[in-house]
Amino acid sequence: MVIKSLQAGRGIAALAVAVYHTYLILYQKTGVPQFSGVAQFGYLGVPFFFVLSGFIIALAHHRDIGQPAALRDYAFKRFVRVYPLYWFFSIFYVGAAAMGLGDPDFSWAPAHLVEDVLLVHFTPDFASPPLKVAWTLFFEIQFYFFFALAILSARLAWVAAAAWFVGLLFIPVTNRWLENFLSYWNLAFLCGIAAYVLFRRLPARWWWVFVVAAILCLAICFAQFSPLELRGRRNIGIVPVSIGFGALMLGLALFEKERNVHYGRVIMLLGDGSYALYLVHSAVISVAVALYVKLHFTRMIPPSIAFFVILAVAVIGGIVAHLVVERPFMAWVRRNRRRGRQSEGAPASSLGSA
Numbered sequence: 540m541v542i543k544s545l546q547a548g549r550g551i552a553a554l555a556v557a558v559y560h561t562y563l564i565l566y567q568k569t570g571v572p573q574f575s576g577v578a579q580f581g582y583l584g585v586p587f588f589f590v591l592s593g594f595i596i597a598l599a600h601h602r603d604i605g606q607p608a609a610l611r612d613y614a615f616k617r618f619v620r621v622y623p624l625y626w627f628f629s630i631f632y633v634g635a636a637a638m639g640l641g642d643p644d645f646s647w648a649p650a651h652l653v654e655d656v657l658l659v660h661f662t663p664d665f666a667s668p669p670l671k672v673a674w675t676l677f678f679e680i681q682f683y684f685f686f687a688l689a690i691l692s693a694r695l696a697w698v699a700a701a702a703w704f705v706g707l708l709f710i711p712v713t714n715r716w717l718e719n720f721l722s723y724w725n726l727a728f729l730c731g732i733a734a735y736v737l738f739r740r741l742p743a744r745w746w747w748v749f750v751v752a753a754i755l756c757l758a759i760c761f762a763q764f765s766p767l768e769l770r771g772r773r774n775i776g777i778v779p780v781s782i783g784f785g786a787l788m789l790g791l792a793l794f795e796k797e798r799n800v801h802y803g804r805v806i807m808l809l810g811d812g813s814y815a816l817y818l819v820h821s822a823v824i825s826v827a828v829a830l831y832v833k834l835h836f837t838r839m840i841p842p843s844i845a846f847f848v849i850l851a852v853a854v855i856g857g858i859v860a861h862l863v864v865e866r867p868f869m870a871w872v873r874r875n876r877r878r879g880r881q882s883e884g885a886p887a888s889s890l891g892s893a
Contacts, residue, residue: 540598542598542791542792542795543795543800543801543802543807544791544792544794544795544800544802545591545594545595545788545791545792546802546807546810546811547802547806547807547809547810548587548591548787548788548791548810549588549591549809549810549813550806550807550808550809550810550811550812550813551584551806551809552584552587552588552591552813553584553809553812553813553816553817553820553857554584554809554816554854555580555581555582555583555584555587556581556582556584556585556672556817556820557581557816557820557824557850557853557854557857558577558578558581558850559578559579559580559581559582559584560581560672560820560821560824560853561578561824561846561849561850561853562574562575562578562579562581562846564821564824564825564828565824565828565831565842565845565846565849568828568829568831568832569828569832569837569842571842573842573843573846574843574846579766580761580766580769582766582769582770583769583780585675585724586724586727586777586780586781586784587784588675588817589675589678589679589682589724589727589728589731589781590727590728590730590731590734590781590784590785590788591731591784591788592679592682592728592731593682593727593728593729593730593731593732593733593734593735594731594732594734594735594738594785594788594792595731596682596683596686596728596731596732597731597732597735597736598735599616600613600686600690601735601739603690604689604690604693604696605689605690605692605693606690607690607691607692609690610687610690610691613686613687613690614687617683619869619872620814621658621676621679621680622658623868624814624815624818624864624865624868625658625670625673625676625818626656627864628670628818628819628822628860629655629668629669629670629673632669632670632822633669636669643669644667645666645667645668645669646666646667648666650662651665651666654668655668655669655673658673658676658677658679658680659677659680659681660677660715660716660719661716662716663714663715663716663717664714664715664716665715665716670818670821670822671821672817672818672820672821673818677719678719678722678724678725678728681719681720681725682725682728685699685700685728700729703721703725706720706721707721712773718772718773719772721773722772722773723772723773723774723775723777723778723781724772724777726777726778726781727777727781727784730781730782730784730785731785731788733785734785734786734788734789734792737789738789738792738793738796741789741793742793743793743794743796743797743798745793746790746791746793746794746796747790747794748790749786749787749789749790749793750786750787750790750791750794751790752783752786752790753783753784753785753786753787753790754787756779756782756783756786757780757783757784757787759779760776760779760780760783763776764776808858808861809854809858811861811866812857812858812860812861812862812865812866814861814865815857815858815860815861815864815865816853816854816857816858816860816861817857818857818860819853819856819857819860820853820854820856820857821853823852823853823856823857824849824850824852824853827848827849827852827853828849831845831849
């Protein structure tokens, strides 16, 4: 089941993050902030992605909860959706850094590199990954492990969730690992799961209630918190924002329950290619800004115009990565998966798109 409104939202969120990083990197290199009042809020594409992930994983795998036999299929789908593309683009980044290109600021320590490959933190004070945007994938994989517990045993998942909430309230944060594990970001995934549970139970006619509630909640958050207060692993502003996004997704999904909605090809392409766009846009922006400064284009093109040019280049780069790398790879995986199932005498099934 594909909910077009959420797929379109995925594309808008990826574009919002690209807007934020265009603002940030251009500001760092030129010292001139462009459209900061709006661009800084593009960071909120991150909690939107987390909430959406909770919703989509629940949608795709709710029947697997309490079914340990489904764990293998779940793990395979999650693995092929996240790791191969991440490894592919990370290799290029690390290779460029090894040749002395760019400004690498990641750790070459073996333990940290293993963490970066696995997307799992096990050192108390870990370093940033080579592909900077991949910090969110550590949270994603952490959530996947939690949902795997629910597949093994729903009761085990409830116990783990209760223990996590107790830790959130009472365990002091003394290192970066605890800061990640007890981060409020993790609540965004739970907001997505809650939105899906309500989606299954509520009538479609209530869609407008949640859309209005989401707009009010997010408007209050934007008025109450500065962009900086909506960032960080332990900033409380993340919680109401996640609730607002959860309500918005619920409203849009309910609206689509009994209605056939249409979005333009461009926005749906952005949604389809959002993961590739998310992985590559920051590197593309960095290269484009470096060229803009080093080749002295600052004398000919004002930063306000350069902002949109660089953003467009980053988005196009992400879509090209999707069409040339991600889409063919996922099609190849599906074909081989289907052949494997047919050879085993089992019905073919498609991979999830979360």
